Amino acid sequence: MALRKTLESICIPIAAILFGLLLFGLFCSFVGANPFAVYASIWKAAFGSWNTFQNTLIRAAPLMLSSLCTLLPARLGLVIIGNEGALVMGGLAAVSMGLALGTAVPSFWVQSFMALAGMGAGGIWIAIVGALRHYRAVNETISSLLLNYIAIAILNHLVGGPMRDPNSLNKPSTAPLAEINMLGDIPGTRVHWGLVYGLIACVIAYFLIQRTTFGFSTRAAGGNMRAARLAGLPVGKLTLTICFLAGSCAGLAGMVEIAAVQGAANESLNVGYGYGGILVAFAARQNPLAAILVSLLVGGILASGGILQRSHGLPDATVLVFEGIIFLVVLYSDSLYGRLPFFKEKPDRLPPAPQPAIPTSVTAQGS
């Protein structure tokens, strides 16, 4: 029955991404590059070989985690874009925890506590947004956006001042984590364990939303707050919990970036995985499993930044232009659902027209 609906939710995002590619091609030719050569380079850099695909995977990992920061609250009807801030706060908390514990305890515990610290800090950061929303009716989109700036300012202050490692000369950073406390790579690859964190988080998020009573309450409150209150659902508790979970995912992304990639907190922490996560969440239509696939795609785009610079003389920021174009097109494509006649479920609206005296009409129940 829902075949056309499913087809619709697959075809529209793909078509949107293709259309975004087309627009990006126009942009490339406008700045003097051959769009087809650019497409080929992107493909090669993102998915061309196992070797380059690993670069994509490395970038997809934090995207998966940070996308959940938008995706989970969206199921409750909240539009939260504080991913970057929560990621930064998570990273800061993780690096503080890692440095504080040092090598006094086994590295497994250091990593665990770093992860918990990251999740806690990110979670609280977005829970603030939820609390402002629930108790004071502050618009969650605006407050989460503004909290991004605050988080980045805190980061810059700390790495440039109190937490600065005197040895970091041209790029202020905190002291590096001990080598032994770094997250390793998945055996046989260059991809760190953060990818597994991301995959697990997305799968958990899927089951949490679709299969648990908590998820049901969330979807109910997100779909109609008044009906949820009528059923006595604790809207405030739901808001705070979902915001905390959302923020903790982004915070974990920050921890992964620190513990697996950067090794220390510095301005590289806010390179756009937060904003990329928003794109992923929307393109995935707030479905955690789809977010995995979209993260791979966006990760691929990010991974191709270097080659565009080297082979086509395009500035590094070109990939951000590409990302932005795709984001706009995907948002636009959201307005097409239910508009295209091809995807209309034909007999769905009304029960079969009353036909006189067909004895077996009862068997048509359910499907």
Add this chain to the structure above:
Amino acid sequence: MTTTTAAPTATAVRRPPELEVKGMTKRFGSLVALDQVSLHLKPGTFHALLGENGAGKSTLVKCIMGFYSPDHGEIEIDGTPCTIASPRDAHHHGIGMVYQHFTSVPAMTVAENLVLSRFDGSQFLINWAKERERLDDFMQSSPFQVPLDVPIAQLAAGQKQKLEILKQLYLESKILILDEPTSVLTPDEADEILSLLQQQVKAGDLSVLIITHKFREVTQFAEEVTVLRKGQLVGHGLVQDLSVADMAEMMMGERRELKVVDKVTQEDVTPVLEVHDLSANKDNGLVAVNNVSLTVNSGEIVGIAGVSGNGQKELVEVLAGQRPSTSGQIKINGERYLATRKEMFKHRVFSLPEEPLKNACIPQMSVAENMALRTFDQPPQAKGIWLILNAIRQAAKGLVQQFSVKTPSIETPVHNLSGGNVQRTVLARELSSEKINLLIAANPCFGLDFAAVEFIHAQIVEARNRGVAVLLVSEDLDELLELSDRIIVISSGQFLYESPIASADFSAISHAMAGH
């Protein structure tokens, strides 16, 4: 500018045209919504279009207004066939429609809305002095008046409805189509508006085609009636020749008397709901409910009557957990009640709010999920934190059958269902529980057809007879007088009248409703 200046002279001359619909057929996919329906609206008559929900009334009217293009059939105006391709065409022929929902801009004043209704983009500036003069003249000559300088948001429902009609008159519509105009009005307001329109009709200035399923309105105001059932024309005639039973039979296809619901007298009554000095605010922070106290006993229906907007909505919202109270307390079974899910479950509190799609359903979620809203976190529908989807589906299948909800499947999003079936979905959820202690119902029959109303009334009385305490808030006084054991009148957030139904005095009730 041209249209406005030419208008007044035309008004004086123009008589309502004769409208004839011949053999109209409209299909939606495989569904035949209208099958060879004809309708004859003679000039200067009050004509009722009667039928249940889904009988094709709205489809017919939308074909006349040019929203739909019919597959077959034609429309003749004053004997000449004409095509109406859009509401604009319909206006051109002097046909105007008043919709069920209000179409005025809330933040603008009555005068601005009237001018806006006529705005066609040809003027760059509005000459307010001139418009104002014209509006004053118009108000003088119109059957009822609405203050011109008041913003729409401050008008009561009755006045808004009047304004919708005035708009059509201001546009010089000579045939007025009213789509269930009284579903948002109190009986007094409805009677007032309809009788004023009736005078206009009798004076020969207007023809009215009213869509309704209230027999009272048909017998009291209409001269002619056309009855539709399942898209077909099943009856037509002068109202004076027909009895209510005749019309009901045409409408439903079987002879059925208006059923009087039997009540069982209750033994050992205990108070279930006790409200002490409760106050609550409106959305804008003004006081809506002011220090009210009431008790509802088991096996008793307490009806709350009042003109819409006198605090009954807010009172119900507080009791249902949708709005915080500002003072006072609520007790259920003697225990403090804060409308949390745990308390609702413990005390078995259920609600039938008005506008179920807005208040009690999650539109995008499926019928099955909506039916599970009260029970999804209880076994067998949940095990620990996990939902047992199969149990939810099985329960929904049973409820769909038991409450005869017409839905393509239990996975269909509930907003794809018709109004009556959305209401049934909610009824199934709220009334199927084995043990109900308290039922809070607010305008549960708002906008529903005859059969659905009867069904809901029967369900409510049946619940009462089982010993459920029922608080019934309604703007339909007939409904309250029929169902309640005790009636309370609310006005400006306070209870002004209370009486057992047997000794209730109709004039005292309407007096209290008016705030005296």
